[in-house]
Amino acid sequence: MPLYECRCEPCGLTFEVLAPASExxxxxxxxxxxxxxxxxxxxxxxxxxxGSTRTRPEAEVSxxxxxxxxxxxxxxxxxxxxxxxxxxxxxxxxKHGRGAEYDDTIASREEKAARRGEPASKPEPPGHSHSxxxxxxxxAHRRDAAARKTKVAESKKIVEESRAARKP
Numbered sequence: 001m002p003l004y005e006c007r008c009e010p011c012g013l014t015f016e017v018l019a020p021a022s023e024x025x026x027x028x029x030x031x032x033x034x035x036x037x038x039x040x041x042x043x044x045x046x047x048x049x050x051g052s053t054r055t056r057p058e059a060e061v062s063x064x065x066x067x068x069x070x071x072x073x074x075x076x077x078x079x080x081x082x083x084x085x086x087x088x089x090x091x092x093x094x095k096h097g098r099g100a101e102y103d104d105t106i107a108s109r110e111e112k113a114a115r116r117g118e119p120a121s122k123p124e125p126p127g128h129s130h131s132x133x134x135x136x137x138x139x140a141h142r143r144d145a146a147a148r149k150t151k152v153a154e155s156k157k158i159v160e161e162s163r164a165a166r167k168p
Contacts, residue, residue, distance in 0.1 A: 002024065006031075008036055009039070011036070013033045027039065027040050070106065074092040078091075090106075
């Protein structure tokens with residue numbers, strides 16, 4: 001049931017009314033103090049969002065039972081072909097509701113590395129491990145097959161040209 005806030009103008013009392021949603025169209029209620037008609041007013045709304053890392057105390061964030069946010073994994077089927085390991089880990093963190101914690105952790109690690117004078121780490125170029133062309137052996141076989149096909153086509157062309165030259 002919704003909680004409505006009302007204000008009585010004659011006596012200045014502000015009070016709350018717990019009423020069923022079916023009575024939401026009623027814009028006024030009787031004041032419990034003086035019995036006059038009190039108008040419904042807009043009240044401040046507050047929502048508490050659980051899982052936000054920006055409001056958690058530091059002790060809770062560094063709980064040893066929780067895995068390192070940068071080491072979370074997603075199933076291979078959910079990993080897109082362009083994703084490098086860092087992108088996949090970031091997606092997993094957001095799916096677990098720990099995306100802000102992931103971003104903060106990575107930013108603090110980069111700041112610490114910069115203070116130590118270490119070069120910024122560059123992510124590896126995306127690998128297409130699911131592609132058959134990522135395997136060097138498969139790629140070599142396909143290259144050889146393409147070269148053989150080209151040679152066969154060239155030899156057929158030479159044979160046809162020589163036959164055409166012999167015909168009067």
